[in-house]
Amino acid sequence: MPALISTSRIKSTILVCLLACGCNSWATPPSLASSAARLATDPAWRALLHFPKGQALSLIDDSRFFLAPNGQSDPQAELQATVQALYQENQNQAQANAAPVVPKQDAQLEKNGTEADTEPSASANNTNIGSENDKFVQCRYPARTAWLKEKIPDLAAELHSLPCPRWSALLQQVQPHSATLVFPDGYLNSPASMFGHTLLRIDPPQEHALRGYAVNYAAQTAEENGLAYAFNGIFGLYKGLFSILPYSEKLKEYQFGEQRDMWEFRLNLSPAENLRLLQHVWELEGAYSYYYFFDKNCSYRLLSLLEAARPSLDLTSAKGLWVIPSDTIRQVQEAGLLLHTSYRPSQAQKLRGLEKQLSPEDLTLLARLGDPAQDPANFRWPSDTRQKRLLLDASLEYLQYQHSKQNFSLEAYRQRYLYLLNERSRLGKLAASQTPTNPALAQTDPAAPQDPTAGHNTTRIGITGVSQGSDSGYLLQLRPAYHDMRDRQAGYLQGAGIEFVSATMLMQGQSSKKIQLQELNLVSIDSMARQSALLKPWSWNVQFGWARLHPASMLDSTNAEETASPQLPKTETNPLQFRVIGGIGKAYGWLDDSLLTYADLRAKIATRSQWNGLYADLGWRLGMQHYPSPSWSWGLQASGWETSTLAQSMPRQAEFHLGYYPSKDIALHFKQEQPWGRNPGAGPSRPRTSLGIHLFR
């Protein structure tokens, strides 16, 4: 672009002339020179640039966020560039009609210092982030500006407030007063959601949640392809962005569309801190950072926002290899930020609560009320007004639920909805003793389940003593994430088991110290969705990874005598197989949901031994798990594979399990495994007893 170069040359000449004249137009305020280094190390400044404590690189990847070319690695350069830019545009405005400073458009411009870009084409190009209306640095970086003015008195004295229409409009609309950390839990039958999610909500002074604004970080994904999701998400190939939108929109998305329970944790940030939070979120508009599923994900990025609001916090520097949403909530709790908690049940959860209070006749009528094709003239209402109220409240939820399954048209939905509302409006209010209609229950309400801070920590380490006949040994277990149905249940989604990279090693023999990998499950997902009168989901499970052919077995001092399975070479009685298993079935809840029963059919594709050929198998699993109190659980399970010749030479499995949870992060386990049916003595499978301890950290 020759025109640009020549303009720069002209400007350089002017610059030299001005300096020669002794004009101060381009100089920075005197008080900055001495304090720049000190200010740049201030936690507040570093927090605004997303520099975790003690780290040399900002978490933000978009270079357009930084005014200095090396801003991503140099907070001081960024500070100086910001002050320079603020000062510059102030001078320009004072001289009237100069174009605003356009940050980091062209590396060449930057090298010449922050010269005002008088090229009209560049400023009209709108290639800057957030450049639609508010081009001034003051307007694009309100948090930085406010803080710098506070710390540099000369700058505060010099700067005139410039009009920032778009920022002002947002500020007026959002009215930041208080902030809430929101946790939409996962929901069954959607492993994509199973770790949950976190977002922030900023509320106006009267603290109406429905008038709040959600601040959300998410990967920008265009694909529909699951494999692309997985790959791009893990390796940081998606750009993540923050967005602000009305909280009620998010509520609809989570509670109705996705049927997710939500917890809202009110934070003790002050109105001034919440203002800074919103100012900083504004600065992040359009500034991407790469989304990494394991560590730099939605929950991690939110922590940077909290640090910007309250710079004394250090939430980001101690990041491990992975960041799980519920862990960040516990982290925020430990930092002393949580005030109180509310619970919003999803629509499905509300329905489950309501249907328990309805009689079978009511439920029949309910199904018809939720079907717009049924003629209302045929409805026979309960004679009791209280019962009719409950029925109508349930029917409103049920109709919406059916509509979300796209079972009928929008107009049919509206007509039936209006009909039900009209009927309901004639019946007055529910008595206080009946199901509360306020959707946000306080955590102290007995109907509210425990929130994630009550849940065990996500990394599980275990040591278990095992004994089988005359053999004994130890199992060492490591599971980085997350939860299964035999762990302490409080604070976790009921029925959801998800395990990542779960490894079990067997150590055996006092004298011969043999050690062997028993199992390395890469992913195991168990989705036990309970049936109810109205909701009849499938339950299913998926797992893949390595496991021994005979799971309940020991190392083989005795095995040498056994006849190897006819399908396997003699030397491999209990090979490590790679297998993929999928199952589908039904689960039921009894005794007020304290008892779970489940049954499913399963299919397996596995290697015979190591990578020596594949085979397929069909099988089944049947079991029950009882949770009589939060402190302990017990269960029985039977399973077997049926169709392959390999399976038919092996017994089936049965097991009894007992768990005791003396505290949130300690669990004791007892298990008795019993081969049965079909050749129970064949191969290495024997009755095996285990007793162990799990620690969660």
Add this chain to the structure above:
Amino acid sequence: MKKILALTFTLATLATSAIAGPNTGCGLGNEVIKNQNTVLMQVLAVTTNGTFGNQTFGISFGTLGCAKPASWVGAETQQFVALNMEGLAADIAKGQGEAVDTLADLMKQDRATFASKLQSNFDKIYTSTSVDASAVLSNIKAVL
């Protein structure tokens, strides 16, 4: 072998989930966008924590495509009603709830009286299935 694979993938092609689309109008309820995600894709999609919602920044009032608000009600009240049509209608029909309480505060009315009066005049407020936020607010004003 192929049969086994086919069976496995058939078993995997289970869950379809539907999500409510963005509130593109101001009436009761939204069009539902059916989201065909097989379980297999869901398992793989776990890595991005599944974001399907539209991403927006700095929503300004009046972008919802609703009819122009009456002059007597603030833009925020208008937006509140437009974004919470179903929830508000349900709360008014029940005579209590978070949405109707919020509206009472916005309109500087006593919560209990407001909810009660609106409930007894429900059919005068929600006069048809095509009623939108502006109409609802006008009708509420007439009833107060």
